[in-house]
Amino acid sequence: MKFNICAAKPEDCKDIARMIMELAVYEKMPDQVKISYKELEKDGFGPNPFYQCLVAEVPEEHKSKDGHTKVGYALFFYTYSTWKGRTVYMEDLYVMPEYRGKGMGKALMATVAKVAKEQHCVRLQFSVLDWNKPSLDFYLSKGAEDLTAKEGWHFLRFHGIALDNLAQEAP
Amino acid sequence: MANFILRKAEPKDVSDILRLIKELAKFEEMEEQVVLTEKELLEDGFGDHPFYHCVVAEVPGDKQSIEGYTVVGFAMYYFTYDPWIGKLLYLEDFYVMKEFRGYGIGSEILKRLSETAVKARCSGMHFIVAEWNTSSIEFYKRRGAADLSHEEGWRLYEIDKRNLIKMTSK
Numbered sequence: 001m002k003f004n005i006c007a008a009k010p011e012d013c014k015d016i017a018r019m020i021m022e023l024a025v026y027e028k029m030p031d032q033v034k035i036s037y038k039e040l041e042k043d044g045f046g047p048n049p050f051y052q053c054l055v056a057e058v059p060e061e062h063k064s065k066d067g068h069t070k071v072g073y074a075l076f077f078y079t080y081s082t083w084k085g086r087t088v089y090m091e092d093l094y095v096m097p098e099y100r101g102k103g104m105g106k107a108l109m110a111t112v113a114k115v116a117k118e119q120h121c122v123r124l125q126f127s128v129l130d131w132n133k134p135s136l137d138f139y140l141s142k143g144a145e146d147l148t149a150k151e152g153w154h155f156l157r158f159h160g161i162a163l164d165n166l167a168q169e170a171p
Numbered sequence: 172m173a174n175f176i177l178r179k180a181e182p183k184d185v186s187d188i189l190r191l192i193k194e195l196a197k198f199e200e201m202e203e204q205v206v207l208t209e210k211e212l213l214e215d216g217f218g219d220h221p222f223y224h225c226v227v228a229e230v231p232g233d234k235q236s237i238e239g240y241t242v243v244g245f246a247m248y249y250f251t252y253d254p255w256i257g258k259l260l261y262l263e264d265f266y267v268m269k270e271f272r273g274y275g276i277g278s279e280i281l282k283r284l285s286e287t288a289v290k291a292r293c294s295g296m297h298f299i300v301a302e303w304n305t306s307s308i309e310f311y312k313r314r315g316a317a318d319l320s321h322e323e324g325w326r327l328y329e330i331d332k333r334n335l336i337k338m339t340s341k
Contacts, residue, residue: 050251123335148326152301
């Protein structure tokens with residue numbers, strides 16, 4: 001099946017928001033999605049973009065059951081390692097179930113890797129849920145390493161009230 | 172010693188920042204993994220497109236360290252994005268020299284960062300900690316941090332440069 005990977009445009013935000021929700025449902029955390037396509041537009045396409053996004057698109061004749069032609073996305077941003085320098089962090093990678101197995105996930109990730117290389121990034125990082133075997137297998141086949149297992153890294157977070165409380169103590 | 176200031180890092184601070192990065196890496200038992208140079212830190216933090224922001228803790232001349240340093244702590248951070256909740260502040264490195272601990276410098280740095288996060292309308296502050304680093308984990312948990320690896324099962328993965336290049340050439 002023919003498909004195209006290209007940089008997302010502001011008008012893609014509704015499709016991206018739709019797919020973000022689909023991915024959250026798959027990750028069993030749909031109630032945690034709090035932002036809409038409006039924040040995505042403001043935060044991704046303003047003067048100071050907080051993320052970059054690629055979209056996988058199929059021609060009209062291959063549109064989904066619900067009539068969508070934007071069928072996958074990869075959302076990423078630049079981070080920094082004090083040991084190694086510039087890094088790309090891939091926050092989301094998703095292809096709608098009916099379009100899997102056609103090389104779109106691979107193409108999206110390869111395009112993120114290409115952008116990373118162009119920006120002189122030394123690595124690509126991302127996180128995966130420990131039960132998500134299909135994704136783990138996909139990433140491991142591309143040479144990914146589990147740093148949580150290898151080096152013991154855990155993700156921590158200050159969120160909501162905890163963050164406000166901490167900030168209120170600031171002089 | 173209540174006498175210290177927190178300020179935004181300037182280009183002249185890069186050698187102190189690199190020194191502190193190496194000290195923290197040594198503590199994390201991964202000193203040989205630091206390949207970053209002062210030149211890269213300068214270009215990446217103070218060039219046209221900053222990849223990070225940095226706050227440093229400085230003591231007066233008369234309180235300098237044994238080796239004569241006045242920049243005694245730092246925090247490096249940048250902004251990331253969560254498609255579920257929006258902007259986040261990501262704390263990459265956070266370190267205070269051993270001889271300057273216990274004076275509230277670490278606490279002040281963390282408070283300053285959380286204030287920055289709230290002002291920038293971030294929904295949260297994220298960071299990673301090595302699971303054996305119980306003193307740091309306790310420091311964060313006392314302040315309300317949640318362990319997402321433990322609570323939700325997130326694991327950090329990485330694809331290194333060699334494999335990145337392999338992916339682009341297929």
